[in-house]
Amino acid sequence: MVDVSTGTSISGIGQRQSEGPRSPDFEIVPRKGLFVVAAVIAGLVVTILTNSLWAIDFYHVIGGGMWTALDLFLGFVLGPILGRLSIPARTELTMRLMPRMVLIMPTLVISTLAGGWQLARHLGYLNATYSHHGWVVASFVVVAVMAVVALGVLEPANVAVLFELKKPRPNGEIIARLMRRFIYTAGITGAMQIATLVIMTRIATT
Secondary structure (H helix, E strand, O other), X not given: OEOOOOOOEHHHXXXXXXXXXXXXXXXXXXXXXXXXXXXHHHHHHHHHHHOOHHHHHHHHHHHHHHHHHHHHHHHHHHHXXXXXXXXXXXXXXXXXXXXXXXXXXXXXXXXXXXXXXXXXXXXXXXXXXXXXXXXXXXXXXXXHHHHHHHHHHHHHHHHHHHHHHOOOOOOHHHHHHHXXXXXXXXXXXXXXXXXXHHHHHHHHHO
C-alpha cells in the first residue's frame, strides 16, 4: 500500500520503526476482555443446551453479521487508511487494535459456526431431502474455508505482530509483512462473506 502524497508504503513500518524507541508495553491478550468472551461463550453453550430457536438464531445472525462487517472494514476501509498513516500512528493503531482482535475473531467465528449448525439442525436444513440442501452444503463449504483462514492465517499473523512489537527493538519489516497479510486476507474473507449472504438470501426467499 503506497501513500500517494508522500511516496511511502506500509512497509515503511520497516527500518524506521526498528530504529525508533521501544514500543510502549501492552497486553497481547487483554485480560478484561476475557470476561466478555467467557460470558459470550457461556451464553452460547446455554443456548445450545436449551435448544432455544430464537437464541440460536440470534447468535448466528449477530455473530455472522459482525464477522462480515469486521472483515469488510479491515480489508477495504482500514487497509487503505493504514497505508497513509505516519509510522508512529500505524504503530499506535496496531498496538490498540490487534490485541482486541485476538479475542474478537475467534469469538465471532465460534458463535457464527455453532449457531449456524444448530439452526440448520433445528430447522431440518441438514436433511438431504430439504429442497435447498445443496445451497446449505455450499454455505458450509464457504464458511468452513473462511473459518480456516480466520483461525489459521489471520489469528497467527495477529499474534505474531504482537509478539514482535513486544521485543526491545521490533523488526519493522516483519511487522509490515504480517500486517499486509492480515489486512489482505481479511479483505478476501470479507469478499467471501458476500457469497454467504447471497446463499442465505437465496434460501430465505425461494
